[in-house]
Amino acid sequence: MSTSTTSGRPTTVTVSFIIWLVVVLANILQGIISLASNHSSAAAAQSVGPVFIGGAVFAFILAVIEVIIVFRMRDGRNWARIVLLVLAILQVIGVGVGAASGGNAFGWIGGVAVIVATILMFVGVNGYFRRR
DSSP: OOOBOTTSOBHHHHHHHHHHHHHHHHHHHHHHHHHHHHTSSHHHHHHHHHHHHHHHHHHHHHHHHHHHHHHHHHTTOHHHHHHHHHHHHHHHHHHHHHHHTTOOHHHHHHHHHHHHHHHHHHSSOHHHHHOO
């Protein structure tokens, strides 16, 4: 069983929370860098302009929602833990698809981080999520 912090939150939940925040912030930064690099050339800006920007805005909104869910998980909401599990599965599937099409190391690192964060959300912490 995991130890608890002074707030009564298990340490594994706190570590999972921090990992999730790092992953979400890294995804936001990756999106910003991708947006900036794809918009740097005039030809790229004309060919993908509104669609690409719309996709970037949508991804940013999803990231904000994910941060809110991560905070709810930290506070012991079981529904948030389940939603993050589904998001983790989707992200790991995305990493696998990206690797098959020549993905980069950052995708793999993010995938492993999400797996670790997800495991930590479920290891010896059921009582914490039941009491909420």
